Each structure stands twice: as structure tokens, then as C-alpha cells.
Amino acid sequence: MYTRILRINSLVATTMIAVFGIASRGRSALWAVSAFSSVTPAKPKQHIFARPFQRGGAIQRELSILRASVADDTELATDKLAKTLEVTHPAYEVLKRDVVTEYGAYCSLFRHKKSGAQLLSVSTEDDNKVFGITLRTPPEDGTGIAHILEHSVLCGSRKYTTKDPFVHLLKGSLQTFLNAFTYPDRTCYVVASQNTKDFYNLINVYADAVFHPRAIKDPMVLAQEGHHLELQDKEEPLVYKGVVYNEMKGVYSSPDSLLMRSAQRSIFPDNTYAVDSGGDPTVIPNLTFDQFVDFHSRFYHPSNSRIYFSGDDDVLQRLELMDEYLREFDAAPETVDDSRIEWQPKRYTEPQRTVEYYPAGGDQPETHSLSINWLLNDRPLSALEELTLGVLDHLLTGTTSSVLRKTLMESGLGDAITGGGLSDELLQAVFMIGLKGVAKDDVSKVEDLILDTLRKVSEEGFTEDDIASSLNTIEFSLREFNTGSFPKGLSFMLGSMSKWLYEESPTDALKFEEPLQQLKDEIATSGSKIFQDMVKEMLVENMHRTTVELAPSKTLEEEQAEDEKRRLSSIKESLSDSDLDKIIDETNKLLALQSADDSPEDRATIPSLELSDLKREQAEYPIAVSENENNSGVTVVRHELVSTSGIAYVSLAVDLSSLSLDDVPLLPIFTKLMKETGAGDYDSVQLSREIGTHTGGISVGLMTTAVYPRGADESVSASGENMQTKIVISGKATSEKIDKLFLLFNLMLTDARLDSKAKVVELLKESRSRLESSAQRSGHSVANTRMKARYRVGGYVDEITGGVSYLNTVKSLIKLAEDDWPALLNRFENLRKTILNERTCRSGMLVDITGEKKVLDTIKPSLDSFLDTLPGDASGEKLTDFYKEVHPWVPEAKKRMAELSSETSEGFIVPTQVSYVGKAGLLFKEGERVPGSAQVVSRFLRTGYLWDHVRVMGGAYGGFCTFSPFSGFFSFLSYRDPNLHKTLDVYDAAADYLLSVADTLENDPEALATAIIGTIGDLDGALSPDQKGSTQFQRWIINESPEHRQRIRDEILATKPSDFREFAERLKKLSNPSIAVVSSKAAFEEAAKNGKKFTLKEIF
Ligand SMILES: [Zn+2]
Secondary structure, eight states, X not given: OHHHHHHXXXXXXXXXXXXXXXXXXXXXXXXXXXXXXXXXXXXXXXXXXXXXXXXXXXXXXXXXXXXXXHHHSOXXXXXXXXXXXXXXXXXXXXXXXXXXXXXXXXXXXXXXXXXXXXXXXXXXXOSSEEEEEEEEOOOSSTTOHHHHHHHHHTSOBSSOOSXXXXXXXXXXXXXXXXXXXXXXXXXXXXXXXXXXXXXXXXXXXXXXXXHSBGGGTOHHHHHHHTOEEEOSSTTSOOEEEOHHHHHHHHHHTOHHHHHHHHHHHHHOSSSGGGSOTTOOTTTGGGOOHHHHHHHHHHHOSGGXXXXXXXXXXXXXXXXXXXXXXXXXXXXXXXXXXXXXXXXXXXXXXXXXEEEEEEEOOTTSOOOEEEEEEEEOOSSOOOHHHHHHHHHHHIIIIISTTSHHHHHHHHTTSOSEEEEEXXXXXXXXXXXXXXXXXXXXXXXXXXXXXXXXXXXXXXXXXXXXXXXXXXXXHHHHHHHHOOOTTSOHHHHHHHHHHHHHTTTSOTTGGGOOHHHHHHHHHHHHHHTTHHHHHHIIIIIXXXXXXXXXXXXXXXXXXXXXXXXXXHHHHHHHHHSOHHHHHHHHHHHHHHHHHHHSOOOHHHHHTSOOOOGGGSOOSOOOOOOEEETTGXXXXXXXXXXXXXXXXXXXXXXXXXXXXXXXXXXXXXXXXXXXXXXXXXXXXXXXXXXXXXXXXXXSOEEEEEEEEEOOOTTOOTTBOOOSOXXXXXXXXXXXXXXXXXXXXHHHXXXXXXXXXXXXXXXXXXXXXXXXXXXXXXXXXXXXXHHHHHHHTTTOHHHHHHHHHHSHHHHHHHHHHHHHHHHOHHHHHXXXXXXXXXXXXXXXXXGGOEEEEEEEHHHHHHHXXXXXXXXXXXXXXXXXXXXXXXXXXXXXXXXXHHHHHHHHHTOSEEEEEOSOSSBEEEEEEESSOTTOBOOTHHHHHHHHIIIIIIIIIIIIITOOSEEEEEEOTTTOEEEEEEESBSOSHHHHHHHHTHHHHXXXXXXXXXXXXXXXXXXHHHHHHHHTOOOOHHHHHHHHHHHHHTTOOHHHHHHHHHHHHTOOHHHHHHHHHHHHTOEEEEEEEEEOHHHHHHHHHTTOOOEEEEOO
């Protein structure tokens, strides 16, 4: 549970599946390709750490600082929160009142008397309010029933009668989170908003949807979201369609997912975790409507639900609102027994082995993956045991220097780690670890290495320094509780659910002070022993262990496609003529239903905000810029916030413009070396330990962003030839540890050990492996990066540092490192020398700090001496002003881009069962005015037309578009798409659709308002303190004025139907449109038959 609340920040649970996109952050990962990230065509400052939480030594002392900020809060607020514990309601009985002091959360657990529902009401000061309904939904087979129902529930209900109220909410609410997830044993429906009226609107729609969905009355929903047979012409073959069907085909195309799923099955042979709640594409078509309805009636009953509220809204109103939905149900205790998750006994007397296969492409090297998996417990764990496990997991795998991770990577037996260590979000905890990219003959060597390492650990234990480092890392993050844009209340809910779902106390699960103290006491008296005992009991001597090996198959992809074809054709043969007519009829009925607009009456059932509910002012965050601070030559940027809990968030940016373009592709690996290979007197393990013991984490990344030229008119599209290009070292620490943070920054910058050939090869191989799997899992983003590179220099730089070209670079660097290491080392050393040029480097340095006043004051002397010790001459030359001059990479980049731009249709082949289809161009040419309304229209297109045509009708998991007002770049993208050329046709018809919509909107002010509200919602997300600082920093570095932002907001609010028309005209004439698609060889061959030709390239 402890690691689970922390990991939420980076990935959410590995085992969960969401209704759209990957269930991360408020704007889910799909959105990451659109909205804000494309305003600055660059990677923003990296505040996301793989394991984002580290913290320092003098535990008790620092602790008091973090607590002090909490105590600073007015007593009044605390009083108000405490009062919420007195609230009662006649329809509910109180089961428990509790205060989780760790998070200032005042909790009441109620039981709704009539229906038996449990409701946890959490009052905090957070205005980002969260609501969730969680149901225990253990599946019994691989039909994906729980997952398909999760999707389907959101497609209309008794009170809210549109086809897709969920999409309506996506389009036009201020939600900060709106999604649903399926776990192996539960289904969660979650909404969040900072606006109270909006919040209650969202809750009403979700509550009605869960208990009274259209899906259990109308089989069309199952057909659309789950599976159906499609046929439009009797001569054509039958086709399987369905959103979840294709979503899961995408999942089953990824070797990483295959390994993980199979690993889970292998250690839970007897209980519900043995089946895939997401659904196996070969089994999904077996799901019948009767089973589907039955599953809903069995598990979607209030007695089997856990309802959650958190935030600063009124408790009585929460109870009142839910009573309206609950009171029509009578308690059904049998659903509780029916849904209870059985414990999987640790019953293996010897380790088990299985071999599974993954589809490997033509020229792809035939490597194997494996994962060793342990079932850790078959009885409940104590809070102390859970925390100890979390720390142990960090000791073994938390950083690249952790013993198990390091040993595996340094063995050279494989390319990247699999399994990810501890996973404890379900009833029982598991530990999985292994390697991918392993030669066939080395599989058993990897197995031996893992087991030997664990045995050694159980005998020799960990050093005091290692333990302090890991413990502090976990503690820092527990206290900071920084969930980024992910609502804190949701993190809290998911944390409580790890106990509540299994009928234990929801609030006990969140308290960490007591077990933390127990663990510290235990370590103080007997050192490493508690960890050694645990390794011995749960891993070394635990025979309930499996090894899953994933072997390559060159024929699997074809076999799967053939199987599906055979299955479909035998179905077709078995059908009579009239059966076929019936399928054609149903196909047409479904399409007609999907393409029909909701009636105004139906639409009126969905509660919505009005334009007058929106804030007119664009939010700005504090910023103060001090050039040449203390005559250091360095610019310091500060963001003074009300509270950062005693923590300083600091970034140091160092200019890269003196590098030649040829060296730019080396930067991603160079930034890794800065952190991973040790620096100065520290070897890699010592450096990692220092970071863990004294700071809250350090990361190194690249920031390359196009900027507005000085004095430029920000309302017109920019050329992107003025750029800022920096290496950024970011970290966080409490103010008393700031000296250490600065010292480490300086060491990593000037004295990183670049000369480790083995480490460089290891990092390169890991990068190759990561890039290849991302092409398979997120082909849309590969396609988008490629297309951007054809139009804008910033896009080109992204491509050569993270796209397909970068993958090729990595492959050639692996060869160079192995064949001529001195040459590569020389390049790295020169790169550093060039960046740290004595004369100019100070002028290109920026230090960005976010903190509360006390923090900023306290760290001032440390900052002064840090500035003193930085490399470079304080009174050296001024760097070229890139807000005036074109960036030096631009001329050469444009030459090389010419080659890319001549490609108008590229196809990238990967082994997969689905496609990722992209088409792009410049909607606005350089110097053309970009109105704020363009953001409304592009969002409208994404959540309306593309959602309906690519996802709902096309059967893809996602269909969307991205638009950058800065560069004018516009792209269409699809995600896990069963179609290829048909999707391109959908894109091509978008402009005409918008033209017709413009006419409709003239007489439909509400639909227009919906589009505007949603766009404003995107601008007003909930931010953590460090995000407020980094947002304002980004705005500053791209040279965007507050007046411009306000003007854009005003224009968004004033969007008219004619703006849709104008946008449509532009889309029609999209400048130099081009296409990039990631898909299988077979799909490209099929497309060629339909007249779509591509220049084909193998990615692997
Ligand atoms: Zn899904």
C-alpha cells in the first residue's frame, strides 16, 4: 500500500486499465500529445522522477520543518474540518470517525442503512474535489466482462439519456479528472473538479450511470464497446469490431504486457487473478449479452459498492446527494459474499516454469524475456510489514544502483529490466523481476543471477548507508505527497482502497507515522536484519514462485491474423443467407445509431455549467527574475508560493547552443551519464546514495523549446527559429539540505564520470529497448514526432533526440561504443567542454527556484556560494540573444529537414495487430494570426467528430488531434486502430463536417458553450506547488506575456460559429499535408490494395 500511494504519481497501477488512454494524471496520457504540451514544442522541465521521492538524513529535525508548515495553517480551518466529524444524516449510520493527521484528512465512514452501501467522506482543505464509486468485480473468464462493462456504463443511463454522457462531460466540464478503471478485482469510476457546481453535476451523471446504465437494456452498447460482427456487403468477409476488442489487441501486441499478464496468471492459478479482467482478444467474442447483464446485476449493487468523497465541499450535501440514488435499493448482503476475493494459498512445493511467445518482426533480433515471480503472502500483512516491504523493494530495485537492478544490468545478459519489483495493489503482494533482450542460452543464467543475488542479500544484508538512503527516499515522498496534476484526493482513495476493498479499515491504510517509527526503531536495534529475514522468508525460501519466459515467434503475428480470419470465415459459412442479412441489418442499425445526433431533449438531461460560471481571469503564478545575480553572470528566477512544506524545488539550466547539430543526438545519453555513472569521488552507487540520503531526488533532462522573438506579435504563428536549448538538472530538498543539493548539481555538471564503456553500452541498450517498445505501444506519438519534424526545427530536434531517427542513432552508437570506444568517449568529453566554455557558459545559465518565503530566505546564502562555485567566468562574454537571433542549429537543421519533408507518406512497420494513423500539416503559416478560438475548434473536433468516427464507429481505442497555436502545426492521430486507410478518409472529411457544424451552432448556443467550457477547463487544471513554479517558468522562457494569455482566454470565451467555419476552411487547405503511420506489414499491404501507398521502413 505504501509504495502504491507513491507510484500513483508515475504510472498508476500496472494492473489497471482505463476507459481511455493510460490512466495517468488528470489529462490522461492521450491528451499529452495535445493541449498544453504542443504550445511549447518541447519537453518541459522534468519534474517527473521515475521514483520521485527521496529525502535526507537528520530525520527528526527535518520532520519538524515539514510539520511546522502544516501547523502554520490557521486554527480556524482545522476547526472547520474537525466539525465535519459531527455531521450525521438519518439515512446513514456512522461506522467510524477518524483523522489521518499525516494528510490533514478528517474522515467519516458511513453505512447507508437501506441499501447497505459504505461511504467514506473525507474533508480536507483541497479544492480539487474527488468522488469515486468502486465495485468489487472479480471476473471468472477472459471475456473482459468487467472491462467492457466499465466502458459501457458510461454510455447513457436512466436519467441521462444521450448516447455518451461521458463524452459530453469530457467536452464541456471543468473536470480535473474524469475516467474509469478496471483492476483484476474491482472497477472504479472517478471524477474530480475544483468547481463545486461542476463537481455535483459530474457525480450525478456517474452515480446514475453506475446503477442504471442503458447498457443492460440495449445490446447495442455491448456491441459497440465490447465486440460485434460487422458486415456491410454479403460478398465481404466478416470483421470483429469493438473498442475494448481493439484496445486489448493493442495490449496483446506488446511483449511487455504479455509477459506481465502471463506472470500474474502463473502465480495466481486458483483465484480470480488467474484470468485477464481486461479481456483476451481471442476470448472476448464469446461474451454474451445475458452474461453481461447478469454481471451487472450481481456486482453493481450499492451493497457491493464503496463510495468516496474528498475535498472542501459540504459533507451533509454529499450524504443527501447519494441518498437519492441509494434509497431505492434494499441491502443485498449476498453480493458481498459473491464478490469476495479468495486468497491464493502459497501452494507450490517447487518453482514452476512456463514459456509463452511474442510476435517478433522480420529482422528483429530473436531475443527472449523472462520474469521471476513470487507470491509474497497468503495472510494479511501488518502496517509495519507493508512499509518494510516498500523499503526493501527500493533497496533491491528502486534506483539504478540498487543491488538487484544493478547486478542484472551490469551482467550484460540483457537490455532492460522487466517486472518492476513489488506490486501491492491487490489482496496479495507479488514481486516480479527479470530482464528482456536476453539471448536464448542466457535465460537460465539470468535466473541463477537473480536467485544468487537474493541469497547473498539474505546472508550479507544491506549497509547502513543504503538503508538510510532508501528509507529517507520513501519518507520524503510520503510526507511531500506530491501527486502532480493527479488529484491528491484520488491518490488517497486508491490508497484506502487497498484495505477497504478487502473489508479492512480504509483509513488505517493511510497512516504511516507509527509503522515508520517502528521500522526506524527496529533498524536502530538490529540494523539490516528485518530486511534479511524478509528476503529469506518471502523470496529465497518461498517456493510459490514461477519463471515465465517469453520467446520470439516470427510466425505468431501471421498465425493470429490467420486464426481470426479462419474463425470469422467459419462463422460466415455456418450462417444462412437470412442470418447474414440480419448482421448487415444490425451493422447498419449500429452505424445509424452511432452517427445520429442526440436530440435536444436528450442533451438537455445532462447538467452543465454556463459561461457565467467560468473565471474570466487567466491564472498567473509568482515570478521574479534577477539577471546577473550577485554579479555571478547567472540569471536566477524565483517563484515565491504560500506554502511548499519547507521544500525548495530547484533547477539549473545550462545552455547548449554552442554544440554542433551533429552532437545533439548524443544529449539524451549524455544526460543519463550525468546521473548514472558517478561523479567526482563518488562512484555510481555512492552518488545515488548521496542523492537518496540528502535530497528529494535529482533528475537531468533536455529542454529544447521554440520561443517568441523579442518584440514579436504573439498573436501570430512563429517561425520557431528562435529557440532556447538547455540541459536541465532538477531536484528538491528541504531548505537545510540545500547545500548538499547544490553540491551534487555542481558535481554532476562538471565532474560526471563519462569513461565507463560498460555503463554507456548498458544505457544505450536500455534506450533501444525502451524506444522499440514505445513504438509498439504508443505508435501515435512516434508518428506525431515524425510529422512535426517535417515542418518545424523544434520538431526536428525532438525527432533526432527521441523519435525514429534517434532509435537509429542509438543503434549506431552501440556499435561505435563496442568498436571504437575512445572515439565515442572523446565526443562525450568534447561535448561537456563545449557546453562549459569558460567565457560564455555563465551567461547561458539559469537557476529556477520554487519555494515559500521562508525557504527562499533560508537558502539565499547557499545559493550565493553555489553561484560562486559554478564553472565559467562571472564577468565573461554575453551569450547571443536567442530572442533576437536565429538559433545556430537552425540553418543546418533546415537542410536536413528538407529530406524528411519530401516524404509525404511514411509507413513504419512493427509487429502489431493494430495501427496508429497520423496525418498533419500547418494550419497557420508563419506570420498568420492564430485566434484563441482555434483551440476551441480543435478540441471540439477531438472530443466530437474524431471520438465518434475513429473510436465509436471505427472501433479504435482512441482518435484525436493536436494543435499548436505557437507553430500552427496540426495533426490527426489514431490509437490502437483496426483501420488504416478508412481512418485517413475520416480525417479528410473533417473539414466538411466542421463547415456543416458551423451552421448548426448558429442555432445552438448551448453546444457552443459546452465547447468553450471544456477548453477553459483545460487551461485551469489543478497544479501542485512545484508545477505552479515550472508552469510560470515555461511561460517566461518562451517569452509569452500575461497579456497574451489573457487575450487568448478572452478569445476562447468569445468563440463564435464563424470561427468554426474559418478553421474548417484552413483545414481544407492544410499546407503541405503529410502522413505517418505505425502498423503491421499486413495492414500496409492491405492499404496498398486500397490505393494508399507508403514509403515503408522497418522500425526494429
Ligand atoms: Zn478500456
